[in-house]
Amino acid sequence: MTMTRRMALASGAALPLATLAPLAASAQTAPAAEDTPRLSHRIEFGNMTINVLLGGEGAGTEPQKTFGLNASAEDFNELSEENFIPADRSFNNYAPVVIEVGDEVILFDTSVNPDSILAALASAGIAPDAITTLVITHMHGDHIGGMSADGTLTFPNAKLVTGQVEMDYWAQSGNETFESKVRPFMDDFRLISGDDEVVPGIKAIEAFGHTPGMLMFMLTNDEGNTLLVAADMTNHYVWSLARPEWEVRFDMDKPTAIATRQKVLAMLSEEKIPFIGYHMPFPSVGYVAETEDGFRFVPATYQFKLAAS
Numbered sequence: 001m002t003m004t005r006r007m008a009l010a011s012g013a014a015l016p017l018a019t020l021a022p023l024a025a026s027a028q029t030a031p032a033a034e035d036t037p038r039l040s041h042r043i044e045f046g047n048m049t050i051n052v053l054l055g056g057e058g059a060g061t062e063p064q065k066t067f068g069l070n071a072s073a074e075d076f077n078e079l080s081e082e083n084f085i086p087a088d089r090s091f092n093n094y095a096p097v098v099i100e101v102g103d104e105v106i107l108f109d110t111s112v113n114p115d116s117i118l119a120a121l122a123s124a125g126i127a128p129d130a131i132t133t134l135v136i137t138h139m140h141g142d143h144i145g146g147m148s149a150d151g152t153l154t155f156p157n158a159k160l161v162t163g164q165v166e167m168d169y170w171a172q173s174g175n176e177t178f179e180s181k182v183r184p185f186m187d188d189f190r191l192i193s194g195d196d197e198v199v200p201g202i203k204a205i206e207a208f209g210h211t212p213g214m215l216m217f218m219l220t221n222d223e224g225n226t227l228l229v230a231a232d233m234t235n236h237y238v239w240s241l242a243r244p245e246w247e248v249r250f251d252m253d254k255p256t257a258i259a260t261r262q263k264v265l266a267m268l269s270e271e272k273i274p275f276i277g278y279h280m281p282f283p284s285v286g287y288v289a290e291t292e293d294g295f296r297f298v299p300a301t302y303q304f305k306l307a308a309s
């Protein structure tokens with residue numbers, strides 16, 4: 001019988017250290033499920049199961065030119081240093097979300113291309129034809145890139161949902177990504193506005209500014225608990241929360257985006273509502289705490305695990 005690493009550790013108290021070491025070393029060479037990259041993170045949320053997907057990652061340089069356009073170099077450097085991150089480069093991820101509720105399997109946003117979103121979905125054990133509804137929060141390339149390729153929808157059975165204001169803007173923008181990814185399916189979309197529900201328990205909230213018609217979605221489960229799928233309300237977990245008034249290059253209407261960010265962050269911190277942010281560090285779910293001059297991101301850890309498990 002081969003002793004597994006777990007058994008060796010469990011009986012470790014009775015074993016001399018010299019025996020433990022080779023066992024641990026041999027366990028590392030055996031193929032194990034935990035060596036597979038984890039591209040999904042599951043949260044049980046009352047009658048809803050939330051799967052946060054790691055749909056892709058990207059690195060950038062000169063982050064102040066993206067996340068702190070109106071900050072002084074001194075303030076940008078100081079805030080970065082206080083938070084143990086470099087001021088001269090950034091790292092970002094894309095976190096689409098799948099919510100299973102009743103008979104519905106609802107995907108929010110699609111990362112940069114079909115391959116990325118399909119790999120992450122596979123990690124969650126979800127087939128592309130199982131998606132019943134695809135919701136697009138807004139139409140930047142890292143959100144619509146995976147929804148289709150060459151005129152073929154990645155999720156063949158999905159009903160399509162997005163914001164009316166968002167669709168109206170992009171339909172007349174001449175944007176290349178919109179034209180190739182969304183235009184062929186434009187007439188199939190159900191177009192919604194703030195306070196409309198995707199399904200009961202998932203309600204749209206207008207979060208204009210980042211794009212003309214971005215929507216966030218407030219979940220309310222059967223226990224009355226809430227969680228916000230916040231899309232790109234915040235683009236960086238330090239800079240956008242600590243200084244919501246800093247201008248972000250991707251915010252198309254900067255004053256409106258700043259006002260939205262300040263309002264939503266204040267609401268999340270006051271009401272202690274957890275949120276999933278598309279560009280928060282994976283698994284991208286956490287809380288907002290108020291600080292003296294802004295906010296900070298508090299990653300969720302085991303808050304959603306059942307007390308007994």
Ligand SMILES: [Zn+2]
Pocket residue numbers: 140142143232278279
């Ligand atoms: Zn984005």
